[in-house]
Amino acid sequence: MIRMLMRVLGPEYAGPVRRTVALMTVTAMVEGLSYGLLVPVLRALFGGEPGGARPWLIAFGAAVAVYAVLRYLSDLSGMRVGTVLLRGMYHRLGDHLARLPIGWYGGARVGEVSVLASRGVLEAMGVLAHLLGPYVSACVTPSTIVVVMLAFDWRLGLAALAAAPVVAAIQVWTGRSMAASDAERHERGHEATGRVIEYLQAQPVLRAGGRTGERFRLLDDSLRELQRASRRTVLSALPGVLGLTLTVQAVFTALLALGAYLALGGHIGAAELLAILVLAARCADPLLSLSDLGGKLRAARAELGRLDAVLSTEPLPEAPDPVRPAHHGLEFDSVTFRQDGRTVIDDLSLSVPEGQRLAVVGPSGAGKSTLLQLLARFHDVDAGAVRVGGADVRDVGTEVLTSRIAIVFQDVYLFDGTIEENVRLGRPDAGEAELRAAATAARLDEVIERLPGGWAAKVGEGGALLSGGERQRVSIARALLKDAPIVLLDEVTSALDPVNEAAVHEGVERLMAGRTVVMVAHRLRTVQRADRVVFLDGGRIVEEGGHDELLRRGGRYAGFWHGSTAPDIRWRHGRRAG
Structure with missing residues (x-):
C-alpha cells in the first residue's frame, strides 16, 4: 500500500510521507508502553504497600502526556501532508493528462477520469489524513503490548503472541476474497451510473413515444446487478469480520484460563494477572477495528491502482531536438x-x-x-x-x-464561461479589434446581439445554453482568432438546419481563405x-x-x-x- 502510494505520488513526496509514517509508528509504540505501566501500578496498589504506586502513577501520567502530544503531532502531520499531497496529486494528474495523446480520451475514458479526479483522488489521498494513523495504531499498539506482556510473564505473552499469525492470515484471506467482489461492485456501479445518465438523456424519446410510465429495462437490470454485487461484497466481508472477532475473543478467553491456572498454582500474583488481562482487553479494540479499516484501505488501494494506471500511461514521445516545419x-x-x-x-x-x-x-x-x-x-x-x-x-x-493547426469539430465543446472567454481560447492575447473581427467573420456577432449580456453571456457547461449552430459559430470564431495556417474541418455542418448551415458556411469560407x-x-x-x-x-x-x-x-x-x-x-x- 505504502509502496504504491509512493509510486503514485512521485519521489518528491517520499520524505514527508516517511516522516509521517515514522511519527505515527512512534506514537503507537508510546501508547502501548504507557499501557504497560499499568502492571507495576496495579501490582503496588494490590500489594502490601499501596504508596509504592505513586512513582508509577507519575510515570504513567507522564507517558500518557507524551502520547497525547505525539498523537496531536502525528494527526496534524497526517492532515498537513494529506493536504499537500492532495494539491500535488491534482497538479501531477492534471499535468499528466495534459500530456496524454488526445486519442487516449475515447469511449468511457472521460467519465472514468472525471470520477477518478474527483472522488478517486480524495479517497486515495485521504489515506494519510484519516486512515493511516488508525491503521498503524491498530497494528503497532497491540504488538507493543504483547512485548510488554512477554517481559512480565513469558507464558501469557506467548499465548497472546500466538494470535498474531491468525489475525494476519484472516486479514490476508479477507482481502483476497473481497478483491474480486470489490472490483465487480466498482464495475457495476460505473455501469449503473452510465445507465442513469442514459435514462435521463432518453427522456425526450420516451415521452415522445408515450412511454413515460414504463420502466427502463436496462437501468433496472444494471441497478439489480449493482444490488447483487453489493450483497456479494457484504457477504464476502462477513467471514473475515466474524473470524477476527472470534479469534480475539478466543485468545482473551485462553489468556483468562491460563492466567487463572497460573494464579491458582502460585506462579503469578493476582495483581499481575489483573494488569495483563487489562492489557489484553486493550489489545482487542484496535484489532477489531482492523476489519473496518481494512475495507476502507482496500477501497483506497483500488483508487490508487486506477491512479497508478493513468499515471503509468505513456504520453506521446517528444523529439529531443524538435524541428520546425519549413512550409x-x-x-x-x-x-x-x-x-x-x-x-x-x-x-x-x-x-x-x-x-x-x-x-x-x-x-x-x-x-x-x-x-x-x-x-x-x-x-x-x-x-x-x-x-x-x-x-x-x-x-x-x-x-x-x-x-x-486550427480544428473545427462537428461536436463543439464550450467551457462553462462567457462567449468571449470561449472565443479567446484561440488566442488569449488578442486585441479587442481582432476579437470583434473574428466574431463578425464567423457571423457570431448576430448571436451576441440577441443574447442578454452580449459578450458576457454565459454558454453553460459544454455550451448547453446555445444551439448547435451558435456553438459552431463560436468554434469558427475561435479558429479565426487563432489565425493558424492549417485548418482541419470535421463535418462542421452535418447536424445544422439550413439557416445555421448557411451562416456557418460563410464563416468557414472566411476561415479557409488562403490556408x-x-x-x-x-x-x-x-x-x-x-x-x-x-x-x-x-x-x-x-x-x-x-x-x-x-x-x-x-x-x-x-x-x-x-x-x-x-x-x-x-x-x-x-x-x-x-
Missing part, C-alpha cells in the same frame, strides 16, 4: 494506423500542397476523421509518416504543431470548392481528383454525390411547392 503543406507517406485491433488507415499516401483545399469523403467508418486526428497528432501512426511542412509530426514540438485545408465532408456543398477530392473507404483511397472529373468518371464518388444531393433537391422542391 504549410501536408503529406501522408504510406501511413498505416491500427486501433482496437482494427486497421483504420491502410498504407495510405497523399499530399496537400500549401494553400490548397482537400476534401475527404466516404462512408461512415472509412477513416476520414482519423486522417485529421493523425495530422494533429492525436495518435502516432503504426507505419509510415505524417508530415507537416516537410517535417514528421513526431519530430515537431507539440506547441509548434498545435500553433499551426491549407483538409475538410471531412458529410454534406457535399463545400466539396465543390475543394481543389482536390479523395474518396476514402476501408482506410484506403478509392478515387481521387477534382469534383467535376470524379463526377464524369461515374464511380464511387459520383454515386455518393448523387445519393447525398438527392435529399437536398427534394427539400428544395418541397419548399417551392409549399
Whole structure:
C-alpha cells in the first residue's frame, strides 16, 4: 500500500510521507508502553504497600502526556501532508493528462477520469489524513503490548503472541476474497451510473413515444446487478469480520484460563494477572477495528491502482531536438494506423500542397476523421509518416504543431464561461479589434446581439445554453482568432438546419481563405470548392481528383454525390411547392 502510494505520488513526496509514517509508528509504540505501566501500578496498589504506586502513577501520567502530544503531532502531520499531497496529486494528474495523446480520451475514458479526479483522488489521498494513523495504531499498539506482556510473564505473552499469525492470515484471506467482489461492485456501479445518465438523456424519446410510465429495462437490470454485487461484497466481508472477532475473543478467553491456572498454582500474583488481562482487553479494540479499516484501505488501494494506471500511461514521445516545419503543406507517406485491433488507415499516401483545399469523403467508418486526428497528432501512426511542412509530426514540438493547426469539430465543446472567454481560447492575447473581427467573420456577432449580456453571456457547461449552430459559430470564431495556417474541418455542418448551415458556411469560407485545408465532408456543398477530392473507404483511397472529373468518371464518388444531393433537391422542391 505504502509502496504504491509512493509510486503514485512521485519521489518528491517520499520524505514527508516517511516522516509521517515514522511519527505515527512512534506514537503507537508510546501508547502501548504507557499501557504497560499499568502492571507495576496495579501490582503496588494490590500489594502490601499501596504508596509504592505513586512513582508509577507519575510515570504513567507522564507517558500518557507524551502520547497525547505525539498523537496531536502525528494527526496534524497526517492532515498537513494529506493536504499537500492532495494539491500535488491534482497538479501531477492534471499535468499528466495534459500530456496524454488526445486519442487516449475515447469511449468511457472521460467519465472514468472525471470520477477518478474527483472522488478517486480524495479517497486515495485521504489515506494519510484519516486512515493511516488508525491503521498503524491498530497494528503497532497491540504488538507493543504483547512485548510488554512477554517481559512480565513469558507464558501469557506467548499465548497472546500466538494470535498474531491468525489475525494476519484472516486479514490476508479477507482481502483476497473481497478483491474480486470489490472490483465487480466498482464495475457495476460505473455501469449503473452510465445507465442513469442514459435514462435521463432518453427522456425526450420516451415521452415522445408515450412511454413515460414504463420502466427502463436496462437501468433496472444494471441497478439489480449493482444490488447483487453489493450483497456479494457484504457477504464476502462477513467471514473475515466474524473470524477476527472470534479469534480475539478466543485468545482473551485462553489468556483468562491460563492466567487463572497460573494464579491458582502460585506462579503469578493476582495483581499481575489483573494488569495483563487489562492489557489484553486493550489489545482487542484496535484489532477489531482492523476489519473496518481494512475495507476502507482496500477501497483506497483500488483508487490508487486506477491512479497508478493513468499515471503509468505513456504520453506521446517528444523529439529531443524538435524541428520546425519549413512550409504549410501536408503529406501522408504510406501511413498505416491500427486501433482496437482494427486497421483504420491502410498504407495510405497523399499530399496537400500549401494553400490548397482537400476534401475527404466516404462512408461512415472509412477513416476520414482519423486522417485529421493523425495530422494533429492525436495518435502516432503504426507505419509510415505524417508530415507537416516537410517535417514528421513526431519530430515537431507539440506547441509548434498545435500553433499551426486550427480544428473545427462537428461536436463543439464550450467551457462553462462567457462567449468571449470561449472565443479567446484561440488566442488569449488578442486585441479587442481582432476579437470583434473574428466574431463578425464567423457571423457570431448576430448571436451576441440577441443574447442578454452580449459578450458576457454565459454558454453553460459544454455550451448547453446555445444551439448547435451558435456553438459552431463560436468554434469558427475561435479558429479565426487563432489565425493558424492549417485548418482541419470535421463535418462542421452535418447536424445544422439550413439557416445555421448557411451562416456557418460563410464563416468557414472566411476561415479557409488562403490556408491549407483538409475538410471531412458529410454534406457535399463545400466539396465543390475543394481543389482536390479523395474518396476514402476501408482506410484506403478509392478515387481521387477534382469534383467535376470524379463526377464524369461515374464511380464511387459520383454515386455518393448523387445519393447525398438527392435529399437536398427534394427539400428544395418541397419548399417551392409549399
